[in-house]
Every structure is written in C-alpha cells, then in structure tokens.
Amino acid sequence: MSKNPFVNSLVALAYIVVVVFTINIIDETEVNSGLAQYIMPVMVISLFTLSAAVMGYIFCFKPITLFLEGKKEEAVKLFLKTVGIFGIITLGLILFSILVIGQQ
Structure with missing residues (x-):
C-alpha cells in the first residue's frame, strides 16, 4: 500500500x-x-x-517490503501506526454508534 498510515487505515475502512x-x-x-x-x-x-x-495486504505489504529492505524500525513504526490509527477509527465508530445512534 502506502507509507502513509492514514491512507492505509482509510482504505481498510473503505x-x-x-x-x-x-x-x-x-x-x-x-x-x-x-x-x-x-x-x-x-x-x-x-x-x-x-x-x-x-486486509493482510493493506496492513502488511509495505511494512514487510520495508523490513526486507533493511528498514526494520521504519517497518515496525508504519505497521504499528496503521494498526493504531485503524483502532482509533474503529473506537470512534463504536462511540458514535453508542452515543449518537443509540440515543435515537
């Protein structure tokens, strides 16, 4: 995918x-x-x-590529940032559904 964890997370959400x-x-x-x-x-x-x-491709392809190129620290950071941002988006959707949709 890309080196931008926000893009990766949004593609997964899409x-x-x-x-x-x-x-x-x-x-x-x-x-x-x-x-x-x-x-x-x-x-x-x-x-x-x-x-x-x-999802394996979206989350892992670029980090594995970076890892194999010897950029281990960058690979781990990209993977963890992507998972973290996706987790925040997921938590935001859960809270939205509880607080906004659940009140209707």
Missing part, C-alpha cells in the same frame, strides 16, 4: 464499507431456499478468506 453494503444487498434477496441455501455458507467463507487476504 473495503469494510463495500463488504457491508454487499452483504446488505445479498441479505435483501431471497437466498434461503433451494440451491442458494447451500451456496451461502460457501460465499461467507470465501468472503472471510478474501477479506483476510485484502
């Missing part, structure tokens, strides 16, 4: 938003009967596997 919208669209369709009821678990496990790969 990917999650796309996945959630996709799941909501699929959930609105009738997939609980016939052959579709057997395909749904395969889709869920496939999506989980794809998500693990995408």
Whole structure:
C-alpha cells in the first residue's frame, strides 16, 4: 500500500464499507431456499478468506517490503501506526454508534 498510515487505515475502512453494503444487498434477496441455501455458507467463507487476504495486504505489504529492505524500525513504526490509527477509527465508530445512534 502506502507509507502513509492514514491512507492505509482509510482504505481498510473503505473495503469494510463495500463488504457491508454487499452483504446488505445479498441479505435483501431471497437466498434461503433451494440451491442458494447451500451456496451461502460457501460465499461467507470465501468472503472471510478474501477479506483476510485484502486486509493482510493493506496492513502488511509495505511494512514487510520495508523490513526486507533493511528498514526494520521504519517497518515496525508504519505497521504499528496503521494498526493504531485503524483502532482509533474503529473506537470512534463504536462511540458514535453508542452515543449518537443509540440515543435515537
């Protein structure tokens, strides 16, 4: 990805938003009967596997590249900053949902 932990965190968040919208669209369709009821678990496990790969790329590709180039300290800092910023964004979304959405 990039050397900017904010960009990496926002790309991860954007990917999650796309996945959630996709799941909501699929959930609105009738997939609980016939052959579709057997395909749904395969889709869920496939999506989980794809998500693990995408998130691994977003969070780890650049730090691993830097590490292999001998820039170990920079690699660790980038990884920890990316995870930290993503954690702050996640905590912010949780607090927003509790304080704002939960009050409605």
